[in-house]
Amino acid sequence: MLRRGDYVLCNFPFRESHGPGPSPHIVLCAATGRVGGTKFAIVFYTTSQIDFQGARRPRQYLLVDKTRAAELGQKAAFHVDASRIARLPITTDYFPELGQRVVAKTRDPDFVIKVEDRMRELIAAGFELTKVDDVRATK
Amino acid sequence: MNDLTQVEIDRDVADAAAERAAKEGVTVTEYISLLLRRSFERVHGEESVLIYDHVDARGECQLDRDEGEDDESYARRSALYRGLFHRG
Numbered sequence: 001m002l003r004r005g006d007y008v009l010c011n012f013p014f015r016e017s018h019g020p021g022p023s024p025h026i027v028l029c030a031a032t033g034r035v036g037g038t039k040f041a042i043v044f045y046t047t048s049q050i051d052f053q054g055a056r057r058p059r060q061y062l063l064v065d066k067t068r069a070a071e072l073g074q075k076a077a078f079h080v081d082a083s084r085i086a087r088l089p090i091t092t093d094y095f096p097e098l099g100q101r102v103v104a105k106t107r108d109p110d111f112v113i114k115v116e117d118r119m120r121e122l123i124a125a126g127f128e129l130t131k132v133d134d135v136r137a138t139k
Numbered sequence: 140m141n142d143l144t145q146v147e148i149d150r151d152v153a154d155a156a157a158e159r160a161a162k163e164g165v166t167v168t169e170y171i172s173l174l175l176r177r178s179f180e181r182v183h184g185e186e187s188v189l190i191y192d193h194v195d196a197r198g199e200c201q202l203d204r205d206e207g208e209d210d211e212s213y214a215r216r217s218a219l220y221r222g223l224f225h226r227g
Binding site for chain 1: 173200203
């Protein structure tokens with residue numbers, strides 16, 4: 001079962017290719033729900049890039065510090081990317097650990113609120129909303 | 140994904156990539172491919188929110204409510220995601 005605030009492994013898709021991505025990557029689950037008969041999860045991408053060579057951290061990135069990252073089983077701090085969000089079917093194609101008893105690495109629903117607020121700020125600041133619609137692309 | 144080719148990169152870059160790949164538990168090939176594919180998703184300077192939608196279904200999109208979540212919070216985030224993932 002997935003819940004809002006769970007950090008889980010996900011084959012997060014790419015813009016340039018169809019279907020799930022090739023390898024599992026930690027994402028932050030922002031919501032779950034249902035449309036028609038399909039159960040879905042809405043997830044934010046994460047990135048391990050934390051060094052910007054003296055430049056300011058891009059505003060779409062929210063830091064998960066080393067202590068919190070360690071609780072997730074990660075060896076280093078990472079960022080949640082408020083500018084990459086996906087709505088994905090809850091299947092093992094996208095969430096490879098679904099069949100296991102414990103899916104989530106850990107849970108932090110309050111952090112989701114911060115990421116959502118940051119995304120609202122980005123949109124208000126003029127970030128363009130770019131749909132990467134796999135369903136339409138394949139028809 | 141199995142169609143591989145060989146490129147030459149500076150040793151220090153390869154070493155840094157190997158170190159970071161090990162931290163993430165992936166191979167150097169996977170790490171570099173992932174990094175480049177993500178960078179290809181936007182042109183330089185593009186400021187965008189990329190919204191990937193892989194749900195092939197229509198109808199009313201209903202979010203699950205958090206335990207104890209109040210109506211205002213639920214309505215606020217429902218509106219956010221309805222706006223992002225609406226299929227016109």
